[in-house]
Amino acid sequence: MLLTTNLTFCVWTLALTLGAYVVCGIPFGFIIAKRKGHVDVRTVGSGNIGTTNVARSVGKKAAALTLLCDLGKGLVWMLLARWVLAALVFGGDAASLDHTTVFGASLSLVYMGCILGHVFSPFLGFHGGKGIAVGFGAALGLWWPVALGLLAVFLVFAVPSRYVSLGSVCAAASLPIQCALWGFPLISVAPIVVVALVVIWAHRSNIRKLARGEERRFAFHKDGEKPEATDGSDQGGTR
Numbered sequence: 001m002l003l004t005t006n007l008t009f010c011v012w013t014l015a016l017t018l019g020a021y022v023v024c025g026i027p028f029g030f031i032i033a034k035r036k037g038h039v040d041v042r043t044v045g046s047g048n049i050g051t052t053n054v055a056r057s058v059g060k061k062a063a064a065l066t067l068l069c070d071l072g073k074g075l076v077w078m079l080l081a082r083w084v085l086a087a088l089v090f091g092g093d094a095a096s097l098d099h100t101t102v103f104g105a106s107l108s109l110v111y112m113g114c115i116l117g118h119v120f121s122p123f124l125g126f127h128g129g130k131g132i133a134v135g136f137g138a139a140l141g142l143w144w145p146v147a148l149g150l151l152a153v154f155l156v157f158a159v160p161s162r163y164v165s166l167g168s169v170c171a172a173a174s175l176p177i178q179c180a181l182w183g184f185p186l187i188s189v190a191p192i193v194v195v196a197l198v199v200i201w202a203h204r205s206n207i208r209k210l211a212r213g214e215e216r217r218f219a220f221h222k223d224g225e226k227p228e229a230t231d232g233s234d235q236g237g238t239r
Contacts, residue, residue: 009089013106016081020113023077024134025121028069029054036062042127046205046216049121050129052164056219070129071137074114078141081110099143099179105188107142108179112191114138119202130202132168135175135195149178162217165206172199 029049033041037058041049044057051070055063082097085106090096096103115135121128132154139147150171158167175196179189200207209215 009085009103009106012085012089013109016077016084016106017109017113020077020081020110020138021117022122024073024114024117024138025123025128026073027121027124027128028073029066029129030124032062032066032069033058036065042124048129049124051133052218056216067133070118070133074118074134074136074138075140077114078107078110078138082107082141099188100183100185102185102187105185105191108184108188108191111138111142112195115195115198119198130168131195131199132171135172135199139175143179143182143184146175146178146182150175158218163210163215164218165203165215166210169200169203169207172196172203175199 027049029051030041033039033049033054039057041047041053041057045053046056047053051063051067054066082094085103086092086094086097090103097107098104099107115131115138117128118134119128119131120126136147136150139150153174154167154171156167157170158164161167173196176189176193179192184192206215
């Protein structure tokens with residue numbers, strides 16, 4: 001019985017992780033910018049498909065919709081994964097998936113699938129966003145205090161400086177630490193470390209610009225303003 005349960009658990013975890021990769025790979029920023037502003041957001045500004053570049057290239061409404069969709073896809077998939085594992089593997093016992101248990105590691109793997117899907121979107125030739133909005137949404141489904149901690153770190157660094165990238169990198173770097181402090185076992189923290197490294201890697205061009213004092217501060221696109229062409233520095237997987 002135990003062997004059957006463990007096998008079922010592993011199969012469902014793998015299926016949900018792959019599903020997270022596909023669903024969270026949907027490039028909402030790209031789709032919304034095309035429909036709302038008739039702009040290929042990959043060719044303007046930073047070349048990124050996320051909320052910040054949509055805001056700069058298209059405007060507030062498109063940015064808000066992008067943020068909502070990216071956040072939502074991570075949250076909805078994590079909640080679905082939690083429900084499926086609890087219902088089909090543990091007979092409805094959601095406590096079995098507590099973040100402090102070994103079984104809770106399955107949700108960390110699904111969380112990793114969400115971020116990898118967004119950063120390496122299968123719909124855009126394995127290029128994508130930088131994983132911030134989807135990471136926050138998915139963190140709400142992983143363990144909501146971690147999500148609030150990420151938001152706090154982001155705001156502390158991003159609001160005073162108006163550098164979204166600075167807040168994003170600091171939040172990503174704090175993620176494994178926060179999970180460890182909340183009692184995630186080592187097997188659960190390992191996928192979280194991968195997530196943090198991927199998100200920081202996705203911001204590598206921003207980090208270089210911050211170091212040189214060349215990073216752009218956050219600002220919304222103004223009506224009638226022509227989007228600035230990308231300089232190509234964010235190409236190669238971080239768009």
